[in-house]
Amino acid sequence: MKVKAFGTELTSNFTATDGLNVVVVVPTTKVRVRAVDGFGLPRSWPVELIGVAKGNGTIGPVEVLGNGTYTARVLAFGRWFNSTFFAVPGKVQNVSVVVPTALLTVRAVDGFGRQRDWPVEVVGVSRGSGVVGPVEVLAGTYTARVSALGAVFNKTVEVRPGENATAAVQVPTDLLSAAVVDGFGSRRDWPLEIRGVAGGRGSVGPVEVLGGRRYVVAAAAFGKNFTEVVDLAPGANATVVVRVPTAKVAAKVVDSFGRQRDWPVEIVGVASGRGGVEPVEVLAGRYVARASAFGREFAVELAAEPGKVAEAVVQVPTAVLNIVVLDDDKKPLDRYVEYVAVGGNSSSKPPRELELLAGRYTIRARALGKETSSEVELGPGEVKTVELIIPGTAGFDVGGTRVTYSTAAALVAVALAAVAGVVALALRRRRRQAK
Numbered sequence: 001m002k003v004k005a006f007g008t009e010l011t012s013n014f015t016a017t018d019g020l021n022v023v024v025v026v027p028t029t030k031v032r033v034r035a036v037d038g039f040g041l042p043r044s045w046p047v048e049l050i051g052v053a054k055g056n057g058t059i060g061p062v063e064v065l066g067n068g069t070y071t072a073r074v075l076a077f078g079r080w081f082n083s084t085f086f087a088v089p090g091k092v093q094n095v096s097v098v099v100p101t102a103l104l105t106v107r108a109v110d111g112f113g114r115q116r117d118w119p120v121e122v123v124g125v126s127r128g129s130g131v132v133g134p135v136e137v138l139a140g141t142y143t144a145r146v147s148a149l150g151a152v153f154n155k156t157v158e159v160r161p162g163e164n165a166t167a168a169v170q171v172p173t174d175l176l177s178a179a180v181v182d183g184f185g186s187r188r189d190w191p192l193e194i195r196g197v198a199g200g201r202g203s204v205g206p207v208e209v210l211g212g213r214r215y216v217v218a219a220a221a222f223g224k225n226f227t228e229v230v231d232l233a234p235g236a237n238a239t240v241v242v243r244v245p246t247a248k249v250a251a252k253v254v255d256s257f258g259r260q261r262d263w264p265v266e267i268v269g270v271a272s273g274r275g276g277v278e279p280v281e282v283l284a285g286r287y288v289a290r291a292s293a294f295g296r297e298f299a300v301e302l303a304a305e306p307g308k309v310a311e312a313v314v315q316v317p318t319a320v321l322n323i324v325v326l327d328d329d330k331k332p333l334d335r336y337v338e339y340v341a342v343g344g345n346s347s348s349k350p351p352r353e354l355e356l357l358a359g360r361y362t363i364r365a366r367a368l369g370k371e372t373s374s375e376v377e378l379g380p381g382e383v384k385t386v387e388l389i390i391p392g393t394a395g396f397d398v399g400g401t402r403v404t405y406s407t408a409a410a411l412v413a414v415a416l417a418a419v420a421g422v423v424a425l426a427l428r429r430r431r432r433q434a435k
Contacts, residue, residue, distance in 0.1 A: 027067050027089035032060040034094070035074040038101035038139060038161035046075040047097065061092060072097050077138050100161035105133030106144040107166065111173035111211050111235040118148040120169065122157075134164065144169050149210050172212055172234030177205035179239065180219040180226075183246035183284060183306035190221040192242065211235060217242055222283050245284040247304035250311040252276035253291035255318040255355070256381035265291040265314060279309055289314050294357050317358040319378035322385040323350045325365050328394035336393070338366040342376075350388075358382070368393045 035045045035057055044057035050071045053059045064070060066089030073082045074097040083097045108120040108130055121127040123143040126135045139161040146153045146169040157167040180192045180202060193199035195216045198207045209215060211234030218227045219242040230240050253265040253275060266272035268288045271280045277289075282304055289312035290299040302312040323340055325333045340350050341364045350365070358380040364373045365388045372390045 027065065028063050029066040029087045029089050030061040030063050030092040031070065031072075031085075031087065032058065032062075032092070032094045033072040034058040034096055035076070035099065036096050037099050037136070038163075040098075040162075043076070043099070045099065048073050048075075066090065074099055076101075079138075098161075100139040101136050102139050102159040102161060103134040103164040104137050104142065104157065104159050105131065105135075105164075105166040106157070107131045107168045108146040108148065109168045109170050110208070111170065113170075116148070116171070118146050118171065120144070120146045133166075139163070146171055149173070149208070151210060170234075172210060173208050174211040174232045174234065174236040174238060175206040176209045176215060176230070176232065176236075177203070177207075177239040178217045178242065179203040180221070180242045180244060182244055182281070183308075185243075185307070188221070188244070190219050190244065192217070192219045194240075205239075206237070215240075219244060221246075224283070243306075245306035246281050247284045247306055248279040248309040249282050249287055249289075249302060249304050250277055250279040250309065251289040251291075251302075251314060252311070253293070253298075253314045253316060255316050256358070257318070257320075261293070261316070263291050263293040263316065265289065267312070279311075287312075291316060293318075296357070317380035318355050319358045319380060320383040321354045321356055321361075321376065321378060322352050322383075323354070323363060323365070324385060324387045325350045325367055326387055326389045328389065328391055330387070330389065331394070333367045333390060333393055336367045340365045340388075363388060365390060 033047055033049050035043045035047045037043050042057060046056055047059055048054045049059050052064055053062050064087055066087045068087050069084060070087055071082055071084045072095050073080045076099040081097055081099050083095055085095050104122060106120055106122055108116050108118040110116050115130055117130040119129060120132050122132055122135060123145055125137055126132050137159060139159055141156060141158045144155045144157050144167050148171040153169055153171050155167060155169045159165045176194060178192055178194055180188055180190050182188050187202055189202040191201055192204055194204055195218060197209055198204050211232045214229060214231050216227055216229055217240045218225050221244045226242050226244050228240050228242050230238060232238055249267050251265055251267050252260050253263045254260050260275055262275045264274055265277060267277055268290055270282055271277050284304050284306040287302050287304060288299050289302060290297055291314040293316045298314050298316050300312050300314050302310045304310045325337050327333050334349060337349055339346055339348055343356060343361050356378060358378050360377050362373055362375055363386060367390050370390045370392050372388055374386060374388055376386050378384060
């Protein structure tokens with residue numbers, strides 16, 4: 001005897017007798033199929049008991065022929081997941097097709113562990129800002145990616161079925177500040193930049209930068225650039241100070257007696273004045289201070305060190321000359337002096353406290369129509385008095401007029417000659433009368 005069921009013919013052999021009832025037993029079983037995720041939770045994915053039935057999430061229970069092997073499958077994430085089982089007759093079988101899922105969350109954090117609102121993604125799965133997830137994924141290996149500060153940072157994440165995983169992609173950031181100071185340590189309002197990052201005046205930052213890199217901080221002052229280089233480790237909070245090596249220079253001009261004088265003075269290329277130049281800020285280095293006096297220039301060098309005030313003292317090598325004009329008796333002839341000349345100076349009376357450059361000079365003087373000269377050597381800081389004796393000027397004063405001895409002698413000679421003439425004339429007259 002044959003019976004056809006579930007697409008299969010079942011045969012049973014028997015011997016016919018009167019009143020015989022023939023029963024053909026079909027070995028069936030009932031099967032229930034469901035789709036579950038990696039956490040064991042039922043899901044509504046498409047499910048199929050191949051060759052028997054289809055559904056969403058679950059199938060059955062459906063009756064199938066026992067003593068056979070069946071395959072149930074679930075379609076999820078674009079893939080089929082199978083479960084093969086043996087149907088035992090007379091039983092109700094529950095078959096679960098497990099899709100090995102997990103939950104994955106990805107966060108973008110900075111070098112200090114703070115979550116940031118940078119673009120983040122689980123590559124090929126999902127994107128977000130600052131955080132993605134939790135998103136359901138198949139167990140396996142994924143790439144978590146964050147884009148920040150012009151760079152891309154990847155992290156490989158492996159998740160297992162039923163795992164609720166969180167991955168942090170750390171962008172190795174630092175905080176970087178910069179300031180510019182002068183040689184005295186005072187902050188200045190000079191242009192400043194963290195190259196390729198930010199700029200300002202006096203100070204910049206703190207700005208966020210990528211760690212593990214080298215940065216150049218540059219300041220501009222006095223027409224030059226000054227730089228500092230810094231290598232940053234992730235998570236650093238660094239301040240870079242660019243020190244411009246400035247100093248202050250001043251100058252004054254003095255004579256050989258240490259007295260400051262009102263002569264023109266300058267720090268070449270920096271500043272000028274009369275008598276002195278007040279402290280001026282400059283870059284450290286060597287400078288020349290120069291002064292002008294008596295038609296000549298005098299200069300000294302000065303070294304300006306960072307953070308210090310350097311003063312140049314330009315000393316003009318002067319001396320002081322006093323001139324006394326005397327007659328042969330070494331008596332002053334001041335009231336009768338016509339001129340006294342020394343160097344390029346000339347006066348109508350003998351000079352006192354005459355300041356000159358140290359050196360050799362010829363002194364000339366004239367009085368009462370007579371002249372004389374003398375040589376004098378003056379050293380720096382020397383005060384010297386020179387007496388000039390004009391020969392032939394000794395005599396006596398009559399009513400504010402100098403009568404020299406030679407003049408008086410001549411007058412006496414003339415007077416004596418006149419008297420002798422008168423006497424001779426009288427004697428001749430007497431002789432005539434006696435005849």
